[in-house]
Amino acid sequence: MIKASVIGGTGYAGQELLRILYRHPEVEVVSVGSRSFAGQPLKDIYRNYENVTDALCETADMNELVEKSDVIFMALPHGIASKQVTGEVLKKTKIIDLGADFRLKDVDIYEQWYKVNHYNKDLLKEAVYGLCELHREDIRGARLLSNPGCYTTCSILSLAPLLKNHLVDPQSIIIDAKSGVTGAGRSSDTAFSYCEVNESIKAYKVGSHRHTPEIEQELGLLSGTDLKLLFTPHLTPMNRGILALCYASLTSDMDEEGLRQVYRDFYRDEYFVRLTEDKLPETKWVKGSNYCDIGLKVDKRTNRVIVVGAIDNLVKGAAGQAVQNMNLMFGFDEKTGIDFITDFPV
Amino acid sequence: MIKASVIGGTGYAGQELLRILYRHPEVEVVSVGSRSFAGQPLKDIYRNYENVTDALCETADMNELVEKSDVIFMALPHGIASKQVTGEVLKKTKIIDLGADFRLKDVDIYEQWYKVNHYNKDLLKEAVYGLCELHREDIRGARLLSNPGCYTTCSILSLAPLLKNHLVDPQSIIIDAKSGVTGAGRSSDTAFSYCEVNESIKAYKVGSHRHTPEIEQELGLLSGTDLKLLFTPHLTPMNRGILALCYASLTSDMDEEGLRQVYRDFYRDEYFVRLTEDKLPETKWVKGSNYCDIGLKVDKRTNRVIVVGAIDNLVKGAAGQAVQNMNLMFGFDEKTGIDFITDFPV
Amino acid sequence: MIKASVIGGTGYAGQELLRILYRHPEVEVVSVGSRSFAGQPLKDIYRNYENVTDALCETADMNELVEKSDVIFMALPHGIASKQVTGEVLKKTKIIDLGADFRLKDVDIYEQWYKVNHYNKDLLKEAVYGLCELHREDIRGARLLSNPGCYTTCSILSLAPLLKNHLVDPQSIIIDAKSGVTGAGRSSDTAFSYCEVNESIKAYKVGSHRHTPEIEQELGLLSGTDLKLLFTPHLTPMNRGILALCYASLTSDMDEEGLRQVYRDFYRDEYFVRLTEDKLPETKWVKGSNYCDIGLKVDKRTNRVIVVGAIDNLVKGAAGQAVQNMNLMFGFDEKTGIDFITDFPV
Amino acid sequence: MIKASVIGGTGYAGQELLRILYRHPEVEVVSVGSRSFAGQPLKDIYRNYENVTDALCETADMNELVEKSDVIFMALPHGIASKQVTGEVLKKTKIIDLGADFRLKDVDIYEQWYKVNHYNKDLLKEAVYGLCELHREDIRGARLLSNPGCYTTCSILSLAPLLKNHLVDPQSIIIDAKSGVTGAGRSSDTAFSYCEVNESIKAYKVGSHRHTPEIEQELGLLSGTDLKLLFTPHLTPMNRGILALCYASLTSDMDEEGLRQVYRDFYRDEYFVRLTEDKLPETKWVKGSNYCDIGLKVDKRTNRVIVVGAIDNLVKGAAGQAVQNMNLMFGFDEKTGIDFITDFPV
Incomplete structure (x- = not known):
């Protein structure tokens, strides 16, 4: 005790x-x-x-x-x-x-x-x-x-296996993340009042959110590169949850199954990381839990991988x-x- | 002009x-x-x-x-x-x-x-x-x-035909009304922030809301009685709309069809009052419009009429x-x- | 085990x-x-x-x-x-x-x-x-x-001390209850699709909901009377929670503090009943918990008591x-x- | 007539x-x-x-x-x-x-x-x-x-001035779009029931949504190139609105003001396109209107432009x-x- x-x-x-x-x-x-x-x-x-x-x-x-x-x-x-x-x-x-x-x-x-x-x-x-x-x-x-940070946790866990294994161009990363309103803290600002937030979505601090250097630091460590990425957060009309879509250009010709195996290996012993395999994460399945759900798709048309991560931000x-x-x-x-x-x- | x-x-x-x-x-x-x-x-x-x-x-x-x-x-x-x-x-x-x-x-x-x-x-x-x-x-x-007032409009229009025609006990009226959050005005109070209001409902100012005497005044005029009623408002997690459930004890043995005919007669020429007949109003059907929708049910078990009114509060x-x-x-x-x-x- | x-x-x-x-x-x-x-x-x-x-x-x-x-x-x-x-x-x-x-x-x-x-x-x-x-x-x-049942639990617990102690007219009871959408079960009915339910409130089965006789049975047992009450449920745009407003005519001249003491005595040893004293329950404070929160107001103008109960319906x-x-x-x-x-x- | x-x-x-x-x-x-x-x-x-x-x-x-x-x-x-x-x-x-x-x-x-x-x-x-x-x-x-299409309209209008003026690499485009639930049509599918959609966000049809070739066709025409882009839609817990974040690599060294002037010129006579200048669009400001709101940011760190478009999907x-x-x-x-x-x- x-x-x-x-x-x-x-x-x-x-x-x-x-x-x-x-x-x-x-x-x-x-x-x-x-x-x-x-x-x-x-x-x-x-x-x-x-x-x-x-x-x-x-x-x-x-x-x-x-x-x-x-x-x-x-x-x-x-x-x-x-x-x-x-x-x-x-x-x-x-x-x-x-x-x-x-x-x-x-x-x-x-x-x-x-x-x-x-x-x-x-x-x-x-x-x-x-x-x-x-x-x-x-x-x-x-x-x-x-x-x-909340965005940080979700973004780094989503991208770590790719960076660690040098499977993507580290300078190509774009993270488009959506957060519930608790992410803004307990607020008396009119901008966060019910009627102003409900039934609308917006991006904010595009390219200038303070979680950016934190993600860069950790992904840089993993990849051994000094990288710069673009991070965009959104305010979503729900209380909790972060969904991060992480876009990156593939440098290998690995297919979805190959990449998923990389993730399985990387997170083999991690209790709180769940790989969603052929499905993609949704915030409702992690809400109130300590899990980070991660799934991915490969877009062969543009040779990119899209990794989707979901956590409860709180x-x-x-x-x-x-x-x-x-x-x-x-x-x-x-x-x-x-x-x-x-x-x-x- | x-x-x-x-x-x-x-x-x-x-x-x-x-x-x-x-x-x-x-x-x-x-x-x-x-x-x-x-x-x-x-x-x-x-x-x-x-x-x-x-x-x-x-x-x-x-x-x-x-x-x-x-x-x-x-x-x-x-x-x-x-x-x-x-x-x-x-x-x-x-x-x-x-x-x-x-x-x-x-x-x-x-x-x-x-x-x-x-x-x-x-x-x-x-x-x-x-x-x-x-x-x-x-x-x-x-x-x-x-x-x-907003609650007032909905409540008075819902009850007027009954009071005018002396069909209910004027001292028996209970109005249980639910309002969207715009009813509270544009606010910077934490109590009205998104996360505090979303996904919850509460009653407030039970028996003490200032719209009470206004409803009493107008229903009193219609009925020719000095009446006291109980009015209870609620904060509902939606932007707009008021739904008022008006309960009163019947003093006649009229059935639903009889009462509906009273309403049809009373509002015959009123463009902005719609009677919902065998359905009951829902706020979504009046949102953004100037209509007041009104429907009713009779509960023979307790000899009461329940009139339901709906408007867009704004x-x-x-x-x-x-x-x-x-x-x-x-x-x-x-x-x-x-x-x-x-x-x-x- | x-x-x-x-x-x-x-x-x-x-x-x-x-x-x-x-x-x-x-x-x-x-x-x-x-x-x-x-x-x-x-x-x-x-x-x-x-x-x-x-x-x-x-x-x-x-x-x-x-x-x-x-x-x-x-x-x-x-x-x-x-x-x-x-x-x-x-x-x-x-x-x-x-x-x-x-x-x-x-x-x-x-x-x-x-x-x-x-x-x-x-x-x-x-x-x-x-x-x-x-x-x-x-x-x-x-x-x-x-x-x-869900409505039943909330309604009976809210009214039990009054009926047991013969403090209200048992035939005067009106229960106006609001439920989150999970109360309707997992449904593929268009009427429960997101866009049809979101941002609107409605009453349903007014006076005819099947939880009515269940509440009457239990309150009847407590009061020793064969009573009939009016029960009205609502579909509220939120996932979970029931808020029940229970209206009854007082037969004693007890004030709020007196009635609260009756509730304190009645629920003295009950872990899962919380009395909210001078505040009223809100569904957000019981969501996900096994608590039933109960509060009350007396309306001296109409000699009624309003008991408010809140539970998580699931x-x-x-x-x-x-x-x-x-x-x-x-x-x-x-x-x-x-x-x-x-x-x-x- | x-x-x-x-x-x-x-x-x-x-x-x-x-x-x-x-x-x-x-x-x-x-x-x-x-x-x-x-x-x-x-x-x-x-x-x-x-x-x-x-x-x-x-x-x-x-x-x-x-x-x-x-x-x-x-x-x-x-x-x-x-x-x-x-x-x-x-x-x-x-x-x-x-x-x-x-x-x-x-x-x-x-x-x-x-x-x-x-x-x-x-x-x-x-x-x-x-x-x-x-x-x-x-x-x-x-x-x-x-x-x-809905996503199409928002995406093309957001990107047209850039493609027409050859200011971005046409093969670098990623569109991350968020739609309200009406975009899925009137549905009796459990997946679109209130409780399954409310309070959660998800991406779907990542890289495979049918609006993709439509956007490519029109942007291809404008740029005179055969381009391939990555389009990702999301289901957002709100009734209406689309917010599209369009990412592209800049091929010129124009700054935000320069790019905004390009947009002002391009949409000079367009009543239904509103440029939000130093603010970014939010879906609430276009809901129920025929406007398309467009704003942009330049991320000098990664040499990308982010164009944000918002429309009411219906x-x-x-x-x-x-x-x-x-x-x-x-x-x-x-x-x-x-x-x-x-x-x-x-």
Whole structure:
């Protein structure tokens, strides 16, 4: 039984994390952090916690938290964790950061895309990028775990086997991703009000979304190339789910079955990656679960492969993967507390 | 060709009104009022106006507006129109108020339910309640037209024939109404954000919604009784539409066919009321139109009648009815510019 | 560890049941029954079962099933279970019927509302009505458990304390209930296609829904009266959830706090009933959970109480309650395998 | 005043067409064709026609229809119009075919993609492809008008200026398009039932959708090249709207402003094409209108242009464009009867 704290527990990702942690057999939640709702019972903000916990939201001091926590989850806007996580903190507790501050190894790229300074650059080297399927061994020993972004998780897992095996032109990649509205966080912006979002779809931040360099970093590592790709996200009228269509030009003449075998080999032992074989993923089949579903098609007419990935943005794309990382970091079975069957239709 | 101004043109009701007015063959829009967006082109706020108008939003002075307008529509929160509409104003132009300030004849009831003072009580007597199907002749001569509320329109039209003909116990009425989310207006409140509203239904202001006294006033007039009813609204996960289920205890032993004949007689010449006979209304069939669909069932087991009414809250429940009133006030054909066929599925 | 079979496992309720059973620590699923999909892997029909089970759907013979099952769940259209469940069957295994065949004690009422003959009337007396909060002790010893309907569960739980304590006129009850679309089952009817249901709400079977006599039976038992009530269901554009507004005339002068205390006393030890106190239930807070949330308002103007109940129709309204019953029947902790925290926003 | 018939009037596109025609000032509808609903009043199938028309659906004989119609609209599955439209028919009336049979000039490509024989190949040459913005002069004189597909219209209009001006590599095009559910037609397939479609997104027919050769034909004509592109459609949980993201590699070093000027020049006189300048299109702003909104971004990092197009699939993508074509063919003002302002939020 370990003691866990969550800073930023009342955003959608933080709340999802709490939902998982409160049912995790190896975890006791010792602090629910929320600046906006400090002093209020969590169950008054999210009424699904009625009968679950009487915990009050608090704005705990980092020094206190490190004393009482075996692990601290941070679910905060970028720029805050890079201030709060220091070498001193890491001596006393483990950190799992759901934000972006420790994802990019190159601080210049971070500062260029996020338009803020990084306050603990020296920790970037130590920080482990928590995509379990790619960095499991490093994760086990990590003190500072940087949990990947939602679009990122889906995109990298979809493309990794192709890049690793040099089957596509790394400079040809286009990722066209569609996200549910929870991806935008809990918002009071009119632009995210029901009537403005319902019954419409739009692309946003075309070519300029901050998950781009993160995907490039990881795919670059896999392929051994410095690559540039085009990433386009969409706001889709549904609560949850990411569907990523990844387009790339084939450099081999492998057919669909050949490529699928590459994926089967690559993900052979991965519990949370499901290959959909001759079908393609749909977000409804992963909703509420920690699975990443992946399928692919080859378009012989244009010699391209289209890989389709689907995740729940708040589970495998955030809270579920954070707990998967925690499980690894503390030596629990990787599936503990996150082996959900998607509830359907939900 | 008359000149029309709209004050509060960038709320959902105001915008719907502009959409109708810009295609009305007898109307020229001379001012689009909006305090929030003053100085900005309407088409920058609502991009459906691209190619339609280059009008800028403005916060026009009432004195200026009365000079250049044959009619001024006011689509404002309650408490403002009661200040701005004066006897002087009415000497120079006609007013159609989509708000609540001039709907209740009894100023005490107004002040009790709305918790504000009324600043021009003397005009309450002159104000005509703009439910065309009930007050057509008075509307034709009106200078100050008070446009009914959305729930109100649907509820009164659904029950009017029963009350007028003394077929139900006036003290037995329960109205259980469901509204789309546009009914709450254009909002930046987190409570109306997509993820909080989507895939859920709730009742609100049970027994305390401000449309209650308005319904009581009109049904009281029809029945010649001072009645009290219970009104319950719901927030339904859809953009538009109101469905009102009106329950009442029968005082006669009329069967369904008998009651339907009463409705046919009552609404014989009403273009915008459609009786659904052996089917019941659904909001999809009235969406985008100025129709009110009405159907009914008798429950012999409990000796009750259930009348079901459906309207589009922004059309017959607001902007469409406002234009229907304008048509009457200026001697145009009542259907001019609002004879829409519901677009389906939309 | 008990062995469970599900007949009718590919409808929405059956599938929800399987989802729960496959994660229940005391259950092994030994047969997934489906006439429509016999011979096909469950995971091909519901792709959320990928990585969960390779079970094939089958149309098992009842004689075989009773031999290998400690409990058989039946999730079938009405009229089938009444043929298949016999005294012989009950000697060998326990039955939990999610259908309607054994809910009504009076076979005449059953045959009148369901328009079919009942083939094992003699078992009606033995059958236990599985509303755990009302019949827990009988459930523990049951061989034939009749699981309540979805609307029924929500309505009875909402009204039980009032009827039991004679606080309302039993003949004054009106229940206006709104259900998500899963309530209609998995359907290929155009009337339930996305575009026909989306963005619209309608009432159906007003005064004639088959859950009516079931609610009357249970409330009649509680109040000791033969009562008739009016029940109206609605199809709401969302996947899951039931919200029931229950209107009744007060016979005492108790205020809201007094009535709430009655509810607190009545449900003191009930884990799966949550009282929302000064707030009202919303379906989003119970979705995916086995909770029934209940709140109330008093309308002094008309001397009525309005009780609002909310459940997930597929969980507390079907599969969750079925497992709650199973837990009781086999002596497990009542919460085992169904103690879900609502996932939000989902 | 011309006489128009519609064959296939009860599909979603046919119905949308009727809605427009019944309010078109120059048109009298003389026949509503429907094999499925022959003999039934249109208003019984689509209740929005109550108060609009008492027309009965009929399965009129083509010989009769040509005698009484100035124009016949055909909204049928592929393979039927190619049988029914003959040289004899065209001598007597004008045909506007909303189906696919006369869109592809190369009959081999038609038969290869549609897997049926074409029965009147000799008419393919005469048939005019009814994308008004590209073929206006030919349309004016057409007897046989082939109305473009929905995805097609949006994709071609989005890319035409680039191909015409040789600004992109014609072999580099990827179109990732998202459609509302009406695009699948009125369906009783479980796969399109509310609960299966709601709250999920999926790609389908990746690289194999039949609109692909149609887009290639028109873009090939514009560019003077035989090009192959990759087209991927998605089913999006909303009723209406298409959003197409068109990716292509730039062959010039033009920046965004330069490219936008190309679009402004190309569409200078086009009423129904709106350029969104520094914003990007969203489907909500075109819903219910005949507009095609187009915007673009340049991604300098990968030297690609992303053009975003949005239309209402049932209006500009089907019925609205059909009427736009009719207006041209009969010498009416091109906007007559289709100059709708998008109703918002709807």
